[in-house]
Amino acid sequence: MRSCSFMRIAPLLVLLLLGFGSTALAQGVSRFLELENPGHLSLRLLAVGYGAEKYGTTHTGLEIGQTITPAISIIGRAIAYQVYQGTGFDSPLTPASRSSPRNFGLLEAGASFSPIQGTTFTLLGGENVGDADAPVFENDFSSWLWLQSRHPINFSYSTSHYFENGVTNGLLDVRMATFSTGRLLLLLGVGGAIWGGGSAGQAKGQGGPDVGFFLREWRVSIDLQAGYGSSRTYGLVSFSRSFGWDE
């Protein structure tokens, strides 16, 4: 399942990178070799809530990044998950007595590569701790197209593979910077998820429109998504705040 997903995504990745031309490629090589001076330390705090007709989850955590060269950063993540399952809908905030909440943490570390400005590819490995103890492999890709325009477009995906139950999970998003003021940036697009394999069986999916706000002064992102899929109607709210320090 995992190799199949990768085979589908790899040609798209190659096409995107080749599309930027040989000059950008030359820039990319130098970005990998020169040490970043000054280096940059970043911290991102995040909180996400997901609710569907069949289950709900919340997770909160942090991500720390340290640049090594302009194109290479090392990344560490520590995230605490709560999963609420039960008969019918259980609110993550007030789970019903029949629900069976599970609590676990995810610790991951890896590296992020940015061959050109606006494009990053991140590889992470780690393990769940708590009510789950699965080794996890994750890769994230994000690319901004037409950055020098009023409406840049972001394409991103994130895939995770859990070795304990054999499930592969993929998230896809396409969003456009739609409106910008001195205080905030509004992004509109569509997103969704595909998961399957292992204990999840055949591939399942869900998707819908999403809205994102980026508040510049506080470097806060708020994203809202709602849609329909294998878990029927669902809603997703995510919040993150970024901090950064030049060293």
Next chain:
Amino acid sequence: MAGNAVAQVNAGAIKELHGTADVQRNGRLIAATPAMPILVGDKLETSRQSSVTIELSDGSQLTLSDASSIVINRAMTSAADSTIELLKGKLRSIVNIAAGKPPGFEVHTPNAVASVRGTDFETEYIEGKPCPGFPQCLRYTDIGVYKGIVEVRNPTSLKPISVRVAAGYETTVPCELPPANPAPLGIGDLTAPGYH
């Protein structure tokens, strides 16, 4: 001599100082202190992890970020008729424009001129790093606008093109090229690893 004569004109005073900064006046280097008067012709330079805010005579504010340097070249009847030369680093300008009076406030960098048609904007001049979108250019100016409109041109470009940048957008001026098309302000923050 002409520089000394100009340097007697008061431009404003230091309102806030974080860390350390120096003022170069008539060839002498003076440590900046809060409430210190700033004169036309003064060169201000901030150290790393330092910043300084200058309040000009009419209440306008200039905030110089860390490892940055400016020269106040001209300050006439008000800040709205001033020319600031940004030699390196980042400068935030909040200009107090008198009603009904066309502003003449400009920030100059080695390859860009930003003329105020609004009130709040940021100018950053960067050397030694590849310009985003123009990898062979190693010096460029970024201008981001928070309020109003700023008109940007490159006086070293053979093409006399100016770009009007509205609130919420920014432009980049690479080497001797005209300003790029405006893009959403701070879009670079969203291109960092981890965001998607």
